Amino acid sequence: MQEENQPKNNSENHSEETITKVTGMYKDWFLDYASYVILERAVPAIVDGLKPVQRRIMQSMKDLDDGRYNKVANLVGHTMQYHPHGDASIADAMVQLGQKELLIDMQGNWGNILTGDSAAASRYIEARLSKFALEVVFNPKTTVWQSSYDGRRKEPINLPVKFPLLLAQGAEGIAVGLSTKILPHNFNELIDASIKHLKGKSFKLIPDFLTGGIADVTNYNDGKRGGKVRIRAKITQLDKNTLVINEVPYGTTTSSLIDSILKANDKGKIKIKKIEDNTAAEVEILVHLPNGVSPDKTIDALYAFTYCEQSISPLCCVIEDNKPIFVGVSEVLRKSTDHTVALLKQELEIELGELEEQWHFASLERIFIENRIYRDIEEEETWEGVITAIDKGLKPHIKHLKRAVTENDIIRLTEIRIKKISKFDIDKAKQYIESLEDKIAQVKHYLANLIEFAIDYFKNLKDKYGKGKERKTEIRIFEDIVATKVAMKNAKLYVNRKEGFFGTSLRKDEFVTDCSDIDDIIVFLEDGRMIVSKIDSKTFVGKNIIHIAVFKKKDKRTIYNMIYRDGKAGSTFMKRFAVTSITRDKEYDLTAGNKNSKVLYFSANPNGEAEVVMVYLRAIGSIKKLKFEIDFADLAIKGRGSKGNTVTKHAVKKIELKEKGISTLKPRKIWFDDTVQRLNVENRGELLGEFTAEDRLLIITQSGTIKTIIPDLSTHFEEDMIVLEKWIPNKPISAIHYDGEKERYYVKRFMIDNPNKEEVFISDHPKSQLEIVATDYRPIAEVVFSKRSLENEIVNFEEFIAIKGIKATGNQLTTEKIKQVNLLDPLPYEDPEVNSVDVIDEDDVSSKNNDDDEGQITLF
Numbered sequence: 001m002q003e004e005n006q007p008k009n010n011s012e013n014h015s016e017e018t019i020t021k022v023t024g025m026y027k028d029w030f031l032d033y034a035s036y037v038i039l040e041r042a043v044p045a046i047v048d049g050l051k052p053v054q055r056r057i058m059q060s061m062k063d064l065d066d067g068r069y070n071k072v073a074n075l076v077g078h079t080m081q082y083h084p085h086g087d088a089s090i091a092d093a094m095v096q097l098g099q100k101e102l103l104i105d106m107q108g109n110w111g112n113i114l115t116g117d118s119a120a121a122s123r124y125i126e127a128r129l130s131k132f133a134l135e136v137v138f139n140p141k142t143t144v145w146q147s148s149y150d151g152r153r154k155e156p157i158n159l160p161v162k163f164p165l166l167l168a169q170g171a172e173g174i175a176v177g178l179s180t181k182i183l184p185h186n187f188n189e190l191i192d193a194s195i196k197h198l199k200g201k202s203f204k205l206i207p208d209f210l211t212g213g214i215a216d217v218t219n220y221n222d223g224k225r226g227g228k229v230r231i232r233a234k235i236t237q238l239d240k241n242t243l244v245i246n247e248v249p250y251g252t253t254t255s256s257l258i259d260s261i262l263k264a265n266d267k268g269k270i271k272i273k274k275i276e277d278n279t280a281a282e283v284e285i286l287v288h289l290p291n292g293v294s295p296d297k298t299i300d301a302l303y304a305f306t307y308c309e310q311s312i313s314p315l316c317c318v319i320e321d322n323k324p325i326f327v328g329v330s331e332v333l334r335k336s337t338d339h340t341v342a343l344l345k346q347e348l349e350i351e352l353g354e355l356e357e358q359w360h361f362a363s364l365e366r367i368f369i370e371n372r373i374y375r376d377i378e379e380e381e382t383w384e385g386v387i388t389a390i391d392k393g394l395k396p397h398i399k400h401l402k403r404a405v406t407e408n409d410i411i412r413l414t415e416i417r418i419k420k421i422s423k424f425d426i427d428k429a430k431q432y433i434e435s436l437e438d439k440i441a442q443v444k445h446y447l448a449n450l451i452e453f454a455i456d457y458f459k460n461l462k463d464k465y466g467k468g469k470e471r472k473t474e475i476r477i478f479e480d481i482v483a484t485k486v487a488m489k490n491a492k493l494y495v496n497r498k499e500g501f502f503g504t505s506l507r508k509d510e511f512v513t514d515c516s517d518i519d520d521i522i523v524f525l526e527d528g529r530m531i532v533s534k535i536d537s538k539t540f541v542g543k544n545i546i547h548i549a550v551f552k553k554k555d556k557r558t559i560y561n562m563i564y565r566d567g568k569a570g571s572t573f574m575k576r577f578a579v580t581s582i583t584r585d586k587e588y589d590l591t592a593g594n595k596n597s598k599v600l601y602f603s604a605n606p607n608g609e610a611e612v613v614m615v616y617l618r619a620i621g622s623i624k625k626l627k628f629e630i631d632f633a634d635l636a637i638k639g640r641g642s643k644g645n646t647v648t649k650h651a652v653k654k655i656e657l658k659e660k661g662i663s664t665l666k667p668r669k670i671w672f673d674d675t676v677q678r679l680n681v682e683n684r685g686e687l688l689g690e691f692t693a694e695d696r697l698l699i700i701t702q703s704g705t706i707k708t709i710i711p712d713l714s715t716h717f718e719e720d721m722i723v724l725e726k727w728i729p730n731k732p733i734s735a736i737h738y739d740g741e742k743e744r745y746y747v748k749r750f751m752i753d754n755p756n757k758e759e760v761f762i763s764d765h766p767k768s769q770l771e772i773v774a775t776d777y778r779p780i781a782e783v784v785f786s787k788r789s790l791e792n793e794i795v796n797f798e799e800f801i802a803i804k805g806i807k808a809t810g811n812q813l814t815t816e817k818i819k820q821v822n823l824l825d826p827l828p829y830e831d832p833e834v835n836s837v838d839v840i841d842e843d844d845v846s847s848k849n850n851d852d853d854e855g856q857i858t859l860f
Helices: 029-042 052-063 072-079 087-099 131-136 165-169 187-198 254-266 295-305 329-370 373-377 383-397 407-414 418-422 426-448 450-465
Strands: 104-107 126-129 144-147 154-158 171-174 179-182 214-216 229-232 234-239 242-247 274-277 285-288 309-312 317-320 323-326 491-496 501-503 510-515 520-525 529-534 545-550 559-565 572-577 598-605 612-617 627-631 645-648 652-659 668-673 678-680 686-691 697-701 705-709 721-726 733-739 744-750 769-774 780-785 793-796 811-814 818-824
Touching (some): 029 171, 052 126, 126 131, 131 450, 165 329, 179 317, 187 450, 254 274, 329 426, 426 450, 545 598
Antiparallel strands (some): 242 285, 274 285, 520 545, 668 678, 668 686, 733 769, 780 818
């Protein structure tokens, strides 16, 4: 606390600081408040997985449980006897608990976690405990009680939950100085993990969300601090102009998702025509695209710029022994499972004690009636005499009992009614005692084999309640989406080459290309300098720009060919290089570094093309040959910092392009990673082959569609894709299909006539289906019929039918029902020889700044 004191001397103004210590009740208030919020409001207990308000809600529902639904308003009011807070907070907590679909059986409008719609008022909705909650959560015999906040009632310190409830439901809370965020996990997987723990086996837990979606849990880190889970909406392509979102990421709703898509569209990050929200019981959001917009690129853009992808940082903080601790979800499951075993043991011990007490009194009752000891009390006139007489009568018969007879036991015997004594059946009494002995033996067996008993308990839970609780969230490994590669071209790039300006506002100057407002721009200047800068409305980089383009990071296929003069009158050099990585806004000198150097020829080649140029020299002195050719294909690709090879020591008049070149880069190897359903060039998955700029991929789906595409690493593939390979134009496609209209099986062979068009090669009848497709030159198939009396048939496609058009139905195979078709080894076929050419491996293209000079080769 600071105070300002008035100066003693009016001519001298100054301030003094004084410190006032906080004492009395203020001293501990903050610590008390922080402890209260942590322990009593925000963080769940590890023992039962519930926060105090949730525990009190559950206890109130148990108090009022009669098998029928109760108004939530009534339940909330009853909970206020335990919970010292308002009804609104209790009602909200109850709705959240119910929406997790585990402990509460709901009736009425409880809201929608998919759309974000709120629940109806508590007076309109009803609830009761689920059968699962009644079996797993409550047992008054094993519950430890404490006084409620006003001392009028008893409430449980913790509920005896015999299940990893905390991990099944998840939890989130913000306290003072700490927070918790525990993600929900799959019901059945938690039970399987508990069983594995009891068997001493290792297990791994990964989250599962009621909203479904796709999750990458590579960095989950067992739910500890520092982990991360990436969650995506499930997006599929309905047709070339429509995308469908069927599942939303955890933590989002259809409303917030649509809002984020509209905002991204307004900012120009993506281009959409309109959105339709058809969500009811299940999510269905239709995203309509304008003509000419790539669905694949839009899917990636949705993940990059909207709530279609979310990143969640879990933090598992729980209360144990009345203090917060940070643990992993595996440790939470181990502790929960061990606690369940302890509770099961406690229940068995209680049951054993009750059974032994029943056996003890049943035995005493039998002795008392069978030996007519009740007659010994007829002459007794006092109560003490009655007790003594019965005790004396029992002594000869109680040696087999497991404990001594107490006065309370004798008093209970005196309470037996005459009617029961008169109808006493010795045989039934023996049978009852024997049944008790069997039960006691069984309970003792369970206690002796407690782990096996616990395993059976968990298995029983899974059998009774596990149906309908299968995993909803698909687990995949996500590829990283580079925002600049998927952003829609929402800006136009202009350049003033002479003055050295570029940007989006120079509309009176030269148009360069459409681009995104998050792109980097690479610029080459006549003096040999290069710079990469973020796109802006107007940026100055230097006068006399000779080349400008959108910069692609890690691009090894774009090769720059350059000839420059070293200094004002030095030799001329040539070089080939790629620019794969840079520091933004840093100037790079691509010449030898001498003042007044000048670029005489420059070209940017997206596929490593190497052209032929004509060099013209000035007629100075005794030069005999004033022009000569240079082929860039003869020059190796080096680093951008290399000096280059000497072209000539004489003065160059001009350089002209003589002949355009072909690519000197080796065809690119492309792999398909089935885990992420994406193409890649990093050796992940199955190698599809080597692809030049003209090569295409063949894609066939189970629904009978076929198409070829130019390989693009951002391509999304349909879930029913059955063929993905390099397309060979002269290779026929063979298929056996069922025609639903004609109710017959047909064989067809065809070629793809239009590689740019997606076509369906089976009929559009609802019952039509593709049995098998083969892409071998000479395939053989075995047909197995449903009738056992019919022998399998071998089909040689080449002999069965000639190659026809894609729309042809084909030749009839059979009208009999086919059980299955198996592809056999194809007949041998020799591929035609292909002439090879010398090319440069793309991996050999250096991306480093190499300032060392190359070998100096003087051409002229």
